[in-house]
Amino acid sequence: MRAVQRSAHEEKAVQHAISVDLSAVVVAVTKDEPKVLAIRNNDIDALPSGPLEPQHRTLESGLRVWVETQTRQVLGYVEQLYTFGDSGRSLAAGTNARVLSIGYLALVPEAQPAGTANAEWRNWYRYFPWEDWRDDRPPILDRIAAGLKEWCATAPTPAQRKLRDARVRMTFGTRKTPWNDEPVLERYELLYEAGLVPEAQRDGRHASVAGFVVEGEPMLADHRRILATAIARLRGKIKYRPVVFELMPETFPLLHLQRTVEALAGVRVHKPNFRRLVEGQGLVEDTGGVTTETGGRPARLVRFRSEVLLEGTTTGFRLPVARK
Amino acid sequence: MRAVQRSAHEEKAVQHAISVDLSAVVVAVTKDEPKVLAIRNNDIDALPSGPLEPQHRTLESGLRVWVETQTRQVLGYVEQLYTFGDSGRSLAAGTNARVLSIGYLALVPEAQPAGTANAEWRNWYRYFPWEDWRDDRPPILDRIAAGLKEWCATAPTPAQRKLRDARVRMTFGTRKTPWNDEPVLERYELLYEAGLVPEAQRDGRHASVAGFVVEGEPMLADHRRILATAIARLRGKIKYRPVVFELMPETFPLLHLQRTVEALAGVRVHKPNFRRLVEGQGLVEDTGGVTTETGGRPARLVRFRSEVLLEGTTTGFRLPVARK
DNA sequence: GGGCTTATTCTCAAGGCTAGAATAACGCCA
DNA sequence: TGGCGTTATTCTAGCCTTGAGAATAAGCCC
Numbered sequence: 001m002r003a004v005q006r007s008a009h010e011e012k013a014v015q016h017a018i019s020v021d022l023s024a025v026v027v028a029v030t031k032d033e034p035k036v037l038a039i040r041n042n043d044i045d046a047l048p049s050g051p052l053e054p055q056h057r058t059l060e061s062g063l064r065v066w067v068e069t070q071t072r073q074v075l076g077y078v079e080q081l082y083t084f085g086d087s088g089r090s091l092a093a094g095t096n097a098r099v100l101s102i103g104y105l106a107l108v109p110e111a112q113p114a115g116t117a118n119a120e121w122r123n124w125y126r127y128f129p130w131e132d133w134r135d136d137r138p139p140i141l142d143r144i145a146a147g148l149k150e151w152c153a154t155a156p157t158p159a160q161r162k163l164r165d166a167r168v169r170m171t172f173g174t175r176k177t178p179w180n181d182e183p184v185l186e187r188y189e190l191l192y193e194a195g196l197v198p199e200a201q202r203d204g205r206h207a208s209v210a211g212f213v214v215e216g217e218p219m220l221a222d223h224r225r226i227l228a229t230a231i232a233r234l235r236g237k238i239k240y241r242p243v244v245f246e247l248m249p250e251t252f253p254l255l256h257l258q259r260t261v262e263a264l265a266g267v268r269v270h271k272p273n274f275r276r277l278v279e280g281q282g283l284v285e286d287t288g289g290v291t292t293e294t295g296g297r298p299a300r301l302v303r304f305r306s307e308v309l310l311e312g313t314t315t316g317f318r319l320p321v322a323r324k
Numbered sequence: 325m326r327a328v329q330r331s332a333h334e335e336k337a338v339q340h341a342i343s344v345d346l347s348a349v350v351v352a353v354t355k356d357e358p359k360v361l362a363i364r365n366n367d368i369d370a371l372p373s374g375p376l377e378p379q380h381r382t383l384e385s386g387l388r389v390w391v392e393t394q395t396r397q398v399l400g401y402v403e404q405l406y407t408f409g410d411s412g413r414s415l416a417a418g419t420n421a422r423v424l425s426i427g428y429l430a431l432v433p434e435a436q437p438a439g440t441a442n443a444e445w446r447n448w449y450r451y452f453p454w455e456d457w458r459d460d461r462p463p464i465l466d467r468i469a470a471g472l473k474e475w476c477a478t479a480p481t482p483a484q485r486k487l488r489d490a491r492v493r494m495t496f497g498t499r500k501t502p503w504n505d506e507p508v509l510e511r512y513e514l515l516y517e518a519g520l521v522p523e524a525q526r527d528g529r530h531a532s533v534a535g536f537v538v539e540g541e542p543m544l545a546d547h548r549r550i551l552a553t554a555i556a557r558l559r560g561k562i563k564y565r566p567v568v569f570e571l572m573p574e575t576f577p578l579l580h581l582q583r584t585v586e587a588l589a590g591v592r593v594h595k596p597n598f599r600r601l602v603e604g605q606g607l608v609e610d611t612g613g614v615t616t617e618t619g620g621r622p623a624r625l626v627r628f629r630s631e632v633l634l635e636g637t638t639t640g641f642r643l644p645v646a647r648k
Numbered sequence: 649g650g651g652c653t654t655a656t657t658c659t660c661a662a663g664g665c666t667a668g669a670a671t672a673a674c675g676c677c678a
Numbered sequence: 679t680g681g682c683g684t685t686a687t688t689c690t691a692g693c694c695t696t697g698a699g700a701a702t703a704a705g706c707c708c
Contacts, residue, residue, distance in 0.1 A: 018341075059407065271687095594699095621654050
């Protein structure tokens with residue numbers, strides 16, 4: 001019976017072609033700002049991506065090839081994010097063929113000048129301005145709150161209304177509850193459903209009930225969704241695995257590490273507690289060097305203790321979020 | 325330029341068909357044992373699965389249809405796990421077509437008797453006997469340790485040797501370090517690379533240097549790998565999201581909840597501390613009812629407070645692992 | 649009623665986290 | 679050269695959480 005299914009499967013596959021797109025969110029942090037590698041085309045940005053081809057031995061190797069040919073950037077750390085496959089959302093309407101897109105997250109040490117004409121490092125908060133709480137609450141959240149309020153108010157049933165209220169509360173929080181940096185995708189999806197991002201209008205599925213869309217640059221196809229997934233994953237992961245070090249140079253002062261984490265998480269952390277965590281877990285070791293580039297008292301230069309990767313004791317560090 | 329890539333893509337997709345398999349790990353916990361829904365065929369088990377077809381609107385809906393037709397089981401909670409695509413590992417050798425397999429995790433409240441002849445609920449520790457530490461350390465780990473020791477010893481270079489030692493230490497731990505329940509996939513992959521599971525031999529890639537394979541039932545294609553991914557994901561997730569309740573009946577005594585968590589995690593937890601966590605977070609509420617079915621003093625029956633899903637405060641509970 | 653079993657509550661110490669104060673070391677400038 | 683501003687680095691007191699086990703409660707069975 002199994003065998004029968006299989007062969008039915010083969011036939012179908014031939015009749016209805018499926019193509020698979022590999023997309024990469026390539027992240028670096030430069031001058032304390034989180035950057036993502038974008039392909040600029042006709043006034044809309046895209047992620048580096050390309051179709052899976054027969055000669056690619058693995059999905060990941062196919063991805064590496066595409067990124068390198070499109071951006072000249074060689075990838076180090078790579079991790080699969082998610083496979084998107086809603087028909088009607090992931091492709092630029094018109095075609096009938098199904099396109100799956102498999103999103104990947106890649107981390108590279110420093111943003112070197114992009115190697116090709118239309119590949120460029122861009123601050124990721126350009127696409128998600130409401131996600132950057134490093135200096136206080138972004139003012140754009142007032143507009144978002146207004147738009148979402150409208151959306152909640154226009155729910156078809158009271159039950160739906162309640163559900164919408166709850167979703168807004170959970171993702172964007174309230175004036176009282178502290179900001180949660182992780183549900184980046186949930187927030188974007190909410191804006192999409194409420195028609196508050198241009199992509200929703202473009203896909204022709206959700207119109208804005210508020211009559212406006214929210215600032216934040218859109219991207220090609222579902223690329224902004226993939227980017228949101230990447231940011232969310234990274235924000236979660238830095239808290240329990242020492243992945244930040246993939247973004248750091250060989251040696252660095254502790255404050256640089258802190259600023260990098262803050263850039264990713266979009267929140268400030270408490271300096272003394274941050275160092276205690278980092279040092280307490282033996283994540284770094286002294287190099288003996290110092291730097292005066294930071295101004296003020298010279299800072300020790302440390303380096304990642306890569307042995308921790310082999311020790312298995314790596315809990316990663318949770319963020320000692322600074323209240324004020 | 326983007327457009328050019330696209331159309332090249334379309335052509336290729338037609339020439340080299342890609343087919344996509346949707347596979348589900350459907351989990352239930354019955355009588356304190358973790359069960360997975362398996363399709364039994366020719367002496368080898370498989371996960372419910374089937375190809376993605378054009379009429380499936382989303383990947384997830386395609387999956388639901390396949391599981392229901394193959395097993396009569398209706399799915400509730402469903403979550404995407406990972407997309408596997410190594411050519412040569414995921415398909416029963418011979419065919420040249422590329423097959424991607426997208427794995428899903430599904431949770432259902434109770435293992436009802438399977439609805440079709442060859443669908444059956446099976447204890448997942450049948451496939452991973454070394455993962456069940458509820459009564460002490462599984463004896464099979466001695467054999468595994470021996471096999472892996474051999475594998476480490478036969479590393480081509482001293483550097484590789486060191487790396488292999490470290491991987492074994494990190495995944496299976498040592499006599500001293502406490503067992504870590506989460507790296508289920510890493511452990512399986514290690515056994516695969518060392519040729520200690522039948523799948524490795526079958527794929528013709530890694531022969532056992534130890535001259536034997538380890539107990540634990542193999543599965544069709546890469547299904548055991550998908551199962552390992554599912555167990556790992558679930559073990560991680562129960563610690564920070566209240567997903568266990570998807571597996572529970574409407575009302576239950578707290579010990580039942582504890583036993584369910586233990587079944588999934590494969591370790592025992594400290595009873596008083598477990599209740600403190602669960603109650604302290606307001607995850608459950610009293611029903612007023614009691615049950616005497618547990619023997620001894622009658623137990624309060626509680627129910628999941630589903631409001632917590634709308635509160636956003638859900639940290640989930642970490643496991644208060646019982647030392648002894 | 650005594651013994652057995654499981655449920656439920658408490659307690660106490662150890663460890664970790666929060667928040668802010670205190671101290672150190674450099675450059676700059678009067 | 680001493681004061682000031684800046685950043686680095688170290689400490690500390692208080693609070694909260696966690697780990698482990700003891701103590702108590704409430705049924706059943708004989």
